Amino acid sequence: MSLTRVHNLSISLDGFATGEPQSLEAPFGHAGERLHGWMFGTRFWDAGGSAGVDDAFAQRHSQGIGAEIMGSHKFGPPGWHDDPEWRGWWGPNPPFHTPTYVLTHRPRPPLEMAGGTTFHFLDATPAEALAVAREAAGGQDVRIGGGATIVRDFVAAGLVDLMHLVQVPIVLGRGVRIWDGLEALEDGYDIEAVSAPSGVTHLTFTRRATA
Amino acid sequence: MSLTRVHNLSISLDGFATGEPQSLEAPFGHAGERLHGWMFGTRFWDAGGSAGVDDAFAQRHSQGIGAEIMGSHKFGPPGWHDDPEWRGWWGPNPPFHTPTYVLTHRPRPPLEMAGGTTFHFLDATPAEALAVAREAAGGQDVRIGGGATIVRDFVAAGLVDLMHLVQVPIVLGRGVRIWDGLEALEDGYDIEAVSAPSGVTHLTFTRRATA
Numbered sequence: 001m002s003l004t005r006v007h008n009l010s011i012s013l014d015g016f017a018t019g020e021p022q023s024l025e026a027p028f029g030h031a032g033e034r035l036h037g038w039m040f041g042t043r044f045w046d047a048g049g050s051a052g053v054d055d056a057f058a059q060r061h062s063q064g065i066g067a068e069i070m071g072s073h074k075f076g077p078p079g080w081h082d083d084p085e086w087r088g089w090w091g092p093n094p095p096f097h098t099p100t101y102v103l104t105h106r107p108r109p110p111l112e113m114a115g116g117t118t119f120h121f122l123d124a125t126p127a128e129a130l131a132v133a134r135e136a137a138g139g140q141d142v143r144i145g146g147g148a149t150i151v152r153d154f155v156a157a158g159l160v161d162l163m164h165l166v167q168v169p170i171v172l173g174r175g176v177r178i179w180d181g182l183e184a185l186e187d188g189y190d191i192e193a194v195s196a197p198s199g200v201t202h203l204t205f206t207r208r209a210t211a
Numbered sequence: 212m213s214l215t216r217v218h219n220l221s222i223s224l225d226g227f228a229t230g231e232p233q234s235l236e237a238p239f240g241h242a243g244e245r246l247h248g249w250m251f252g253t254r255f256w257d258a259g260g261s262a263g264v265d266d267a268f269a270q271r272h273s274q275g276i277g278a279e280i281m282g283s284h285k286f287g288p289p290g291w292h293d294d295p296e297w298r299g300w301w302g303p304n305p306p307f308h309t310p311t312y313v314l315t316h317r318p319r320p321p322l323e324m325a326g327g328t329t330f331h332f333l334d335a336t337p338a339e340a341l342a343v344a345r346e347a348a349g350g351q352d353v354r355i356g357g358g359a360t361i362v363r364d365f366v367a368a369g370l371v372d373l374m375h376l377v378q379v380p381i382v383l384g385r386g387v388r389i390w391d392g393l394e395a396l397e398d399g400y401d402i403e404a405v406s407a408p409s410g411v412t413h414l415t416f417t418r419r420a421t422a
Contacts, residue, residue, distance in 0.1 A: 014390035173394025179225035183384025
């Protein structure tokens with residue numbers, strides 16, 4: 001069965017997955033790189049990194065994934081829609097290596113990149129986008145790549161089977177909060193928390209089988 | 212040195228330390244007892260309980276404390292000010308066993324209870340209340356007993372040396388949030404996270420020595 005998964009979405013103690021304002025120079029606003037420092041120390045990111053619990057979680061990002069869906073704010077800074085040359089933040093060989101669907105109200109033609117990533121631009125509901133991505137994934141899983149708004153929308157629509165959040169010990173105070181609109185999330189998921197020596201806490205949400 | 216400490220303040224994943232609405236029948240609103248289930252399983256609460264990590268944290272609530280400061284919402288449900296007979300939620304022998312200061316804009320005469328608890332009612336700023344409680348504590352520490360609003364006020368005023376929060380894996384969606392107004396809290400505190408087999412995560416904030 002093909003699952004819908006979220007991985008490595010870092011949040012602050014107060015639940016913000018990004019700071020503000022987002023710009024070309026500061027993709028995560030005032031959060032800077034502080035939400036992702038835990039990942040830079042893993043082998044997933046750097047061959048000289050640690051193979052501990054942070055790495056074990058981080059590695060799952062890519063395992064068994066056949067397609068990604070991301071939000072418009074993940075693909076580029078405010079204004080990217082007006083730049084016909086914008087090809088994402090990631091250079092010629094983006095780290096997705098699968099068909100990757102960017103949700104936007106202003107679609108453009110697909111962009112074929114090196115390394116197996118093709119960006120497709122879709123104006124669609126979460127359920128519609130998931131149907132398209134699922135088909136493209138060829139039996140593998142679909143990753144919801146973020147940002148927080150898109151993840152929240154897919155969770156609220158009941159479409160996510162597994163969600164991995166990484167809680168970082170900082171208080172951002174403002175930004176986009178993952179929890180808004182998700183009251184009683186625990187009714188549908190088994191939730192596990194594991195704190196790591198790096199200081200972060202991994203939270204996993206596994207959809208409970210329905211009776 | 213006498214410290215100012217917060218213990219066993221339970222919050223949801225989205226940071227709410229109580230649900231809503233608060234009433235005589237539901238002191239924690241729609242949160243019910245779900246924020247405190249972890250504590251009911253400890254020896255701190257019940258002699259037949261567990262002596263694991265949850266208990267180790269919970270026990271510190273009472274150790275070395277010479278006075279407590281609490282908010283008006285912790286002392287009683289909405290309307291308690293209009294009931295001259297209201298003596299708190301806890302019966303004749305409240306679990307504080309020290310002078311206990313209730314912050315309120317409508318003070319009343321002190322209430323001497325069994326077991327060493329005397330409730331004093333103070334209309335004062337956090338710093339003023341702390342000075343009074345510190346004096347009464349006779350060299351021991353002062354506990355800021357909650358609710359969330361009072362804890363937040365004391366933290367924001369720079370008065371708290373040690374704060375212990377217990378993050379429970381539920382999403383409440385509404386209530387009183389501990390994090391509001393505490394942006395960049397990590398600048399002043401060393402923060403440690405420890406997840407427990409019960410499913411909660413203990414967060415400790417230890418004030419960093421200033422240079």
